[in-house]
Amino acid sequence: MTPFGRTFRLVCDDPAVPVVEGLLRAQGFDFEPEPFFVHARRLVREPFPLGESLAARFGLVYIQDRSSMLPPLTLAPPVGASVLDMCSAPGSKTGLLSRLVGPQGFVFASEPSADRLATLRANLRRTGSVNTATAKAMAQDLPFADGTWGHIQLDPPCSGWGTVDKNPKVMEVWSGSKTAPLVALQKTLLEKAVALLRPGGVVLYSTCTTNIEENEDQTAWALETLDLDLAPLAEPAGFVFEPPHRPGLDGVLRVAEDSDGQGFFLARFTKRGAPSATPVAPAQKKDLPGTRLNLAKMVGGDGLDLTRLPRGEVYDFGGKAFFLHERALALMPDSLRWQGFPLGKVAGKGDRAKFTPGPLARMLLAEDPARAACDVFEADDTGILERLLTGQSVPFRQGGGSVGLYYRGLAVGWLARKGGRVLWSAK
Structure with a gap:
């Protein structure tokens, strides 16, 4: 590197x-x-x-490290695709997948660690990844029906030898036989990915290690053991790649040590069998525990632009409004406790229920400030934005409701209004 x-x-x-x-x-x-x-x-x-x-x-x-961008880019899900991201935190690849599939596509991300899940959700919220859903779950135990997914990203726990410049002790921490549990877990996760993948579907396996046991050996094992074929990858521009460390694996990518970016390994597989024209049956559903909302009819809803949301529903869970993508509603089994994208807060009940958009819910703002239904604060210089982000309020006209914040015509987020001033309330 x-x-x-x-x-x-x-x-x-x-x-x-x-x-x-x-x-x-x-x-x-x-x-x-x-x-x-x-x-x-x-x-x-x-x-x-x-x-x-x-x-x-x-x-x-x-x-994001440039090598870390490669797994979503080489999985290459088309616009509108549904993608399972099996080992997701901190969300760098999940967020990029969200951008690649677009608003009508969907990405589901799982993470077993509560702390890392919180980081994942915070990153998705900050980047406006409204077409995602998340769950605290071990990827090998995900309760989806076999053949549910057409695209799966599997970036499993690994020894991280490719990050030695950033983590100098990583070679010592994961030396010798210490990697054996990781190798076993990677096999388990590959088996699970193949089960969840529909025939003709694609799984992208990647690691940030240079360890052959976790890279080429795992690829060879998957080809010998699982119902997979190797789909050769073209070399993205701007990287130096070295040949695979095992023969017969042309088409895998190994970022060379003298390349810019972390050491990474990538292998793309397709599941054998003809793609089925029959869609996967929706998961069996019970009523969701929250309350379904119609934002347009709520107090505060008249200032929102709901046309930028994907197809789905909004629910109130304990005073917090979450967007639930239609794919999530169709695919999530009842046994899985999951979360959609946070949009804001709900106060009151019935006809007096009020919705307040979260500061980062910029997808509820019109793209063009001239067409916004809410009051608009347009910032033309960074000084105003810096004041807002340091907790200072700035003068604005009296009125009611949240105020849309734009920077040179770009929707940035929502400001809270306090009398004749507005402020940024995100923590």
Whole structure:
């Protein structure tokens, strides 16, 4: 691995790219495009940590190692696809998958650790990944019916030898026979992935280690043992790859040590059998424990733009409004406790129930501020945004309801109104 500038990706649609890049440059950052993904960038000037930038704090950019972007890009789910991300935290790959499949696509992410699940959910919330759902679950125990998924991303726990520049002790922690439990778990997860994959479906197996036992050996085992064929991968531009460390595995990718980015291994498989024209039967459903909401008819709903939400429903669970994608409603079995995307808070009941959008629920704002049904605060310089993010309130006209925050025409989030002032309330 060679020294290189920090990499990140833009979390916005193509028309907003100049605005987000301009926001970064206004704070002194400079960067150049990466050749392997249209929204990937490499920093060439970082006046202070990128994670503290306005763009990062508003969820308009996401810091991610360039190699870590490869699994979603090589899985390459089409727009509108449903994807299972089996080992998801901290959510870097989940968030990229969310962007790739688009609003009408769906990504389900599982994570067994409560702390890591909280990080996953926070990252998805900040990046506006409204087409996702999450659950605290061990991936090998997910209760989906066999053949449910057409695309699966499996980036299992591994020894992490490819991250030695960032984690110098990783080779010592996972040396020798210490990797045996990881190798066994990876096999279990591969078996589960194949069971959940429909015939003709695709699973992308990846690790951030250089260990042959977790990479080429696992690939060979999967081809010999499971109902899988290897789907050769083209080499993305901008990386140096080395040949596989076992013969007969042409088409897997191993990021070389002298390449920019972490050491990564990727293998793409397809499940044998003809794709079925019959859709997977919906999971058996009981009534959800929450209350279904019609945001448009609630107090505060008249200022929302609901056209940017995917197809689905909104439910009140204990005073919090969550968006539940229609694919989640169809696929999630009753035995799985899962969570949709948080949109805001609910207070009161019946005709007096009030909805308050969360600060980061920018998908409830009109793309064009001139067409917004809510009051709009338009910021043209970074000074105003910096004041808001440091907890300061700024003057605004009197009125009621939340205020849409835009930066040079780009929807950023929602401000709370306090008398004749507005403030940013996200923690």
